[in-house]
Amino acid sequence: MWKDLGMDLEKHDEFLAPVPEVYGKLFMAQENRPKGMGYFDFVVGDIHGIRVKELVDHKANGGKVVASFCVFVPDEIITAAGGVSIGLCAGAQFPVPTGEQVLPRNLCPLIKSSVGFKLDRICPYFQVADFVVGETTCDGKKKAWEILDEFIPTHVMELPQRRAEADKALWMEEIRRFKEKMEKESGVAITAQKLAASIKIANEKRAALQRLYNCRKADPAPISGKDVLLISELAFFDDPKRFTQQVNALCDELETRIVRGEGIAEKGAPRILITGSPMPIPSWKLHAIIEGSGAVVVCEETCTGTRYFETTVREDGATLDEQLAAISERALNINCACYTPNNGRIEDILRLVKEYNADGVVYYNLAFCQPYSIEYRKVEKALQEAGIPVIKIESDFSEEDTGQLQTRIEAFLEMLDK
Amino acid sequence: MIYAGIDVGSVAAKAVILSNGKILSRVIQPTGWSPGEAGKAVFEAALAEAKITRQDVTRIVGTGYGRVALDFLDRAVTEITCHALGANYFFPANNLVIDIGGQDSKAILINKDGKVLNFIMNDKCAAGTGRFIQVIAMTLGLELDRLKELPPAKPATINSMCTVFAESEVVSLLTQNVPKERIVSGLYRSIARRTAAMAASLGSVRGVTFTGGVARIPGMQEALSDALGCPVNVPDNPQIIGALGAAILAKND
Numbered sequence: 311m312w313k314d315l316g317m318d319l320e321k322h323d324e325f326l327a328p329v330p331e332v333y334g335k336l337f338m339a340q341e342n343r344p345k346g347m348g349y350f351d352f353v354v355g356d357i358h359g360i361r362v363k364e365l366v367d368h369k370a371n372g373g374k375v376v377a378s379f380c381v382f383v384p385d386e387i388i389t390a391a392g393g394v395s396i397g398l399c400a401g402a403q404f405p406v407p408t409g410e411q412v413l414p415r416n417l418c419p420l421i422k423s424s425v426g427f428k429l430d431r432i433c434p435y436f437q438v439a440d441f442v443v444g445e446t447t448c449d450g451k452k453k454a455w456e457i458l459d460e461f462i463p464t465h466v467m468e469l470p471q472r473r474a475e476a477d478k479a480l481w482m483e484e485i486r487r488f489k490e491k492m493e494k495e496s497g498v499a500i501t502a503q504k505l506a507a508s509i510k511i512a513n514e515k516r517a518a519l520q521r522l523y524n525c526r527k528a529d530p531a532p533i534s535g536k537d538v539l540l541i542s543e544l545a546f547f548d549d550p551k552r553f554t555q556q557v558n559a560l561c562d563e564l565e566t567r568i569v570r571g572e573g574i575a576e577k578g579a580p581r582i583l584i585t586g587s588p589m590p591i592p593s594w595k596l597h598a599i600i601e602g603s604g605a606v607v608v609c610e611e612t613c614t615g616t617r618y619f620e621t622t623v624r625e626d627g628a629t630l631d632e633q634l635a636a637i638s639e640r641a642l643n644i645n646c647a648c649y650t651p652n653n654g655r656i657e658d659i660l661r662l663v664k665e666y667n668a669d670g671v672v673y674y675n676l677a678f679c680q681p682y683s684i685e686y687r688k689v690e691k692a693l694q695e696a697g698i699p700v701i702k703i704e705s706d707f708s709e710e711d712t713g714q715l716q717t718r719i720e721a722f723l724e725m726l727d728k
Numbered sequence: 729m730i731y732a733g734i735d736v737g738s739v740a741a742k743a744v745i746l747s748n749g750k751i752l753s754r755v756i757q758p759t760g761w762s763p764g765e766a767g768k769a770v771f772e773a774a775l776a777e778a779k780i781t782r783q784d785v786t787r788i789v790g791t792g793y794g795r796v797a798l799d800f801l802d803r804a805v806t807e808i809t810c811h812a813l814g815a816n817y818f819f820p821a822n823n824l825v826i827d828i829g830g831q832d833s834k835a836i837l838i839n840k841d842g843k844v845l846n847f848i849m850n851d852k853c854a855a856g857t858g859r860f861i862q863v864i865a866m867t868l869g870l871e872l873d874r875l876k877e878l879p880p881a882k883p884a885t886i887n888s889m890c891t892v893f894a895e896s897e898v899v900s901l902l903t904q905n906v907p908k909e910r911i912v913s914g915l916y917r918s919i920a921r922r923t924a925a926m927a928a929s930l931g932s933v934r935g936v937t938f939t940g941g942v943a944r945i946p947g948m949q950e951a952l953s954d955a956l957g958c959p960v961n962v963p964d965n966p967q968i969i970g971a972l973g974a975a976i977l978a979k980n981d
Contacts, residue, residue: 704851713793714832714849717793717806717807717808718849720805721807721808721809721849724806724808724809724844725808725843725844725845725846727843
């Protein structure tokens with residue numbers, strides 16, 4: 311199957327070789343870990359197997375596989391056209407040098423990693439995808455799509471940068487254009503009935519993730535931040551219905567734990583909220599350092615966190631037009647740093663610190679990720695005024711700064727005086 | 729009660745033995761290739777100098793990048809927290825600590841009790857650290873210890889903060905027959921400016937304590953004072969401040 315996908319098998323094996331050991335150390339070795347994590351361990355354990363097979367079969371039955379990198383890309387439209395939406399690998403250092411062959415070195419590692427994954431032919435999801443949906447959330451991505459398009463067809467959605475009427479109209483038009491693109495590619499006409507069903511599927515997934523995050527508000531936290539990050543990462547490419555069911559099953563267990571006062575960390579352990587750039591699979595470094603230092607990550611205000619699921623699509627649309635408008639509205643309510651101004655994000659962070667009872671905020675910035683890097687100044691000021699300790703950590707997917715980051719995170723935790 | 733603090737840095741291992749708030753002994757040794765061995769050796773040397781045995785010590789706190797290699801500690805704490813406490817011991821009125829060590833540099837804002845309020849640390853490169861000075865000294869054919877003997881001079885301009893680029897800049901200055909003392913002076917100024925810029929983001933400064941191995945260089949002290957626009961205080965032995973802070977923490981715990 312992998313050969314048919316045009317994979318570079320030798321390189322692929324080299325890339326995956328260290329994963330079982332790292333995964334075992336970071337995830338499996340956690341004491342008192344919820345049993346419900348078993349399903350997610352299974353998905354990771356077979357990350358380039360069963361799910362890929364499902365996608366290959368889906369294509370054999372005439373369905374489309376559409377790949378994306380961003381919370382703005384409307385899964386609902388893909389599903390309504392009988393397609394499968396998958397998020398792509400973008401969080402590993404391994405393909406970065408290859409990405410740098412076609413992209414500048416001083417560019418965000420997420421973009422270099424993702425393009426490198428395609429060029430290296432080591433990500434089966436990239437290989438199985440019919441096309442990629444890019445978006446213009448930052449200049450780096452905007453220009454990188456032109457290059458990626460040389461290797462796999464890439465449809466770009468132009469995202470608005472403000473929230474005025476003209477911007478809403480622009481995005482509505484982009485949603486419409488994407489619907490037409492999906493219909494053309496799949497040969498399936500999207501009806502109001504189909505779209506209503508797919509909106510429901512996506513919303514149920516978001517609700518399950520919200521339920522999971524709500525569990526983390528308890529002290530002691532019933533589940534580690536690492537495990538929740540992993541679940542958020544898997545949310546992008548697992549089958550949505552199955553995933554929702556498994557997250558809800560895990561939540562049943564977590565809610566019982568909360569009643570019993572059981573936790574993954576000690577009661578009173580320092581609680582950390584992470585905000586900033588996304589952490590695509592397998593970027594687990596920051597969580598590993600924070601939780602390895604005795605704290606627990608209780609919330610992520612990132613695209614692999616609350617930004618992914620906090621905003622849902624209204625389900626009351628009766629006509630196709632109303633439904634598309636509702637889908638379009640969702641993106642404008644997400645507080646991504648691509649917007650200007652973006653004060654809503656600051657309000658979100660302050661609210662989440664309270665809701666999750668966080669002791670401190672770690673502002674995570676991928677190197678060269680300008681929107682989040684520049685926005686730090688305003689976030690820092692707001693947090694300082696609210697008396698909430700914050701530290702900015704700029705890093706990439708490599709391991710070379712682990713020791714340095716360890717010292718900075720530990721010093722930050724010592725500063726919290728818990 | 730007797731307390732010990734051990735700071736295993738990238739270049740030197742330091743130990744301080746503290747009794748009734750007084751320093752009984754302090755020892756500095758090169759870290760060498762084994763941080764664990766160096767930490768043990770420097771602790772034993774400090775015990776010997778204080779004429780006490782291991783059993784006399786109530787509690788031991790370790791710090792520095794090599795802290796994880798020490799298996800006999802009661803607790804390991806970062807050098808940020810320790811430098812803050814150690815600096816506060818000598819200069820309690822100062823609210824900013826600048827520490828420049830072998831591999832990293834940091835600016836730490838503290839309160840009157842030596843508690844860390846905020847800090848900033850260099851990223852993964854060695855710009856503006858002891859290693860940076862060492863590389864340039866080598867390029868100039870100077871032993872590190874001889875840097876101090878150079879006469880004060882008008883600083884030559886060194887633009888690059890990258891250790892590798894700065895090295896080639898220095899080579900180019902040498903080909904233009906710029907005297908070594910002017911290059912070294914320029915080097916101090918560029919480190920001081922970078923450090924001052926780092927500190928500026930932390931807030932208003934009442935007084936500065938300069939610690940770490942690099943603080944022993946008089947030219948560096950002057951350059952830092954110039955860049956910050958205020959006097960800096962350097963403890964008698966700025967290298968042991970981290971170990972002293974660790975010992976103080978052992979006592980406070």
